[in-house]
Amino acid sequence: MLDSALTADVPLGPFEGAPMTVHSSKGKTTKLHAAKTCPQLRARDIATASVPLNVETIGRMCSRCAQWGAWSRPGTGLGVFLRALGGVGLLYQLQCHTGPDEDTDWDEPEVLAAAKLLCEPEADIDDDQEEEEEDGEGREAERLQDCVFSAWKRAATSLHQAQATAAMFPWLADWAEPKLAVKIQYLETLRAQAALFVDTEGLRAAAAAELLGEPELPSSDPAFTAVGSHDEITRSLKTLWREWQEEAASGWGRPSERTYISSHLTHGMRPNRKGYAQARAGVDELVASWEELAQIAAKAADPVPQRLVTVRLSEVVEDPSYRHERGFLHDLDDWTTGVLLTHLTAADWGRRTLTLKVPALVADRLLASHPSGLTCEAGTAGPETPTGAEAGASSQHVRPGIFDDTPVYDRQPLAADHLRALRAVSADRDQLYLVFSVGAGTEVLPLTTVEKRLAAEWQGTILASASDLPVSVVEAWVREIGRRPEDGESIWSAPVHDPHDPRFGADLGLADGDRATAWLRHGGESVEYDLRCLAMARGAADLRTLDDSRDREERRRTVPIAVWHGLLATTRHLDLRPFKAPGTDRWHGGSGIPLGVLAEVQVYTTDAKPGWNRRGHSAFCSHSGERGLSADDDLLTIADLLSRDGFDWCSKCHGFAVRRFTDSQVSYYRAAHRLHAVVKRLDRDGGATGGTNGESLAAELSELSEWHPIGETYWDSPDSWRWTEIIRDLRHRLANGHGTR
Ligand SMILES: [Zn+2]
C-alpha cells in the first residue's frame, strides 16, 4: 500500500485552523490519533483535546490515523474534506498510476510485437507444431492486450477520481496540478500502447456492418432445402443475420475470425445428410456476401477522421456486491473502447467528457446506435469549458458552515455542489436531514428531495443530519432499548386482550416501535444508525415524504425497513369497536365513545380509493413488497376509517398500517376499551351489578372520568364533553340498578 497520509504540504484552504478532536497519551509531543481505538495508541491514560487543524497538528498525527482516521464526523465540512483526501481518496490517487509498476511491467517492444502478431493476417500454417507455437504466442499476446487495456482503464478511473475530487476543493488546484500532470502523461503512454492493438480500418468496417440494413434473405434458395420448411429457413437466416451483424460490429476483428458463424445454420444436422453440403456452401457464400457489403460500405466512406463527437461517460459505480468497478470505462464494448483509444483528441476526465475526432462512418454509428455506458453528441469544438453557470457553481465549494460544524446562526445556504461532495465521500448510504427554509420552516427530508428542491432553486440550509443528533440524548435512549436478548425473544409481543393489562395497546405504541427497529437489525453498529434515522423520521409530518426509492433505485433506501417498523404499527390487533356507534345488536355494537386524541392518528395504505378494484395493503404486506411507505401511498386518519365505508382491505395484512401511537394515545385507547367494557358489562348483566361488583364498576368509572392527556392537568376538547356524558349516564344506570338504556 502506498504511503499517502495527510502531510503538511497539503493546502487546507478554509479548513485551516478548524477545530478537531484528537486523542493522545499524556505529554506535549506525543502522536495525535483520530480515535481512542487506534492500535498505535497504547497508553492507559488517554487525553482528549480540541486542537486547530494546521501544519503543527498534521506533523504530530499518527501515520495510520493520518491516512485512515476519521478525524471528524463524516457529515461535517471538515469530515467531507478529510475523507475526500484520506483513505483511497485524492492523496492516494495522486500517487498511483503515475508510471509503470509491478502490474504494468511490460516494455514498449513487447507491446509492439504483440500488437503486430494480433493485427497481422494469419499466415498459412502447414505444420502442426508450428501451429501450437503460434497459438501459445497468440494467447500470450492477447493476455498482454488485456493487461494494457485494463491498465489504461484503471489509470483513467484514477485520474478521473483525482481530478473530480481536486475540483471540489479549488484551493488544492495549484498544489495538485503538477501531480495530475504526471498522471495525465502516464495515461497518455498507456493509451498509445493500447491503441497499437486496435485496427482502425477494422473499426470502420464494424461501423459499416452495424449500419447495414437487413438484406433480402434467400429463403427460397434450393441450397437451404435441407434446413427445413420455408418458414424455418426464413427464421434461421434471420437469426444468422443478427448473429453475424452483432459479431461483425463488435470490435475490429477480421472477417476470417467470424467464419464460424456460418456453421450455426447447419448445427445439429448430420454431415452425411442429403443436402448438407449444399447448405454449407450456400451459407458460406451468403455470409461472404454480407462481409462484402460491409467492406464496400467501409471503403466508400471517407477514412479521414474529421468529425468531432463529444462523449460523456457514466459515473464510476463502486458497489460492494460487485468485485469490480462498474460504469465509466468499465462497461463499454470492445468497439467503443477501440474508438476511444484511437480517436481521442481531448479529455476532461474529471467531468467524464471526452472529445473524439473520428471518420464519418464511426461518427454515424456513435450517434445512431448510442453505445451503452455513454452518451454521444456531435461536437463542434474542443472539450467543453465550464459555462458561466457551472463556473459560478464550482465556487460553491465545501467549507465550514455548510454542514453541521458551526453554530446554526452562521449556517450557509446549501448548493448542489455541496451535496455532490458529500455523496462522493459517503457513497454507501444517505441519511435524513433536518433542513430549514423560510418558506417551509424546518423539515425532515431525504437527500434526494433536497437535491430536487435545489434544482428548483430552493434556498435553505442544513440544520443537522441524523448522525448529528445529540449523542447525550441518543446514547441514553439506545442503552435503554437494549439489545435483543440471546434467547431470541420475539420482536412481536403476544396479543393482549384484557384492557386492564398494562401491556394492552402497547404493541401500537412508540416504545414497541423503538424495540422493533433495534431488534430487527442484527449487526451491532448499525443499530444506533437506524435508531437515529427513526428519531429523525418521527419529526416528519407526512411519513410518505421520507421515501426516496423511486429516483435512486440503485442505492440503498434512506429509511430501512427496520425503521419503518419503528414508525408504523401493523393493525392486526387494532380494535376500534369502542368508537363505533351503538348498533341494534347490543352484544357486538360499539359504545359511541369519541375518538378523542386518536381521531387524527395517521393511517397509511397502498390504496384507499374506492372503486379502483385494487385492494389496500399495508407497508409491510408481502403484496406490497414489504417495502415500507412509498411516496404514492394514500394517507387517511383513524377518523376516516370510522366515517367512511367501501374500503377494500387485504385480508392478510388488514390493508393499512397506523403511525405509532404516542403515550397519550395509547393511554386513551386503553381507557376507551375499559369504558367500553363497562358499557358491555352493564348491557349484559342488567340489574345484577349491585354489591361489590357495583362498587368496583363505580370506582373504575371515577378513575376513567379523570382521564386527561399525559403532561396536561385536564382534558379540554369537544370530545371530552361527550366522554364525561357517557360516564355520567353509566353512573346513573349503575345507581338506579338497571343496566338497560
Ligand atoms: Zn493513530
Ligand SMILES: [Zn+2]
Ligand atoms: Zn396485504
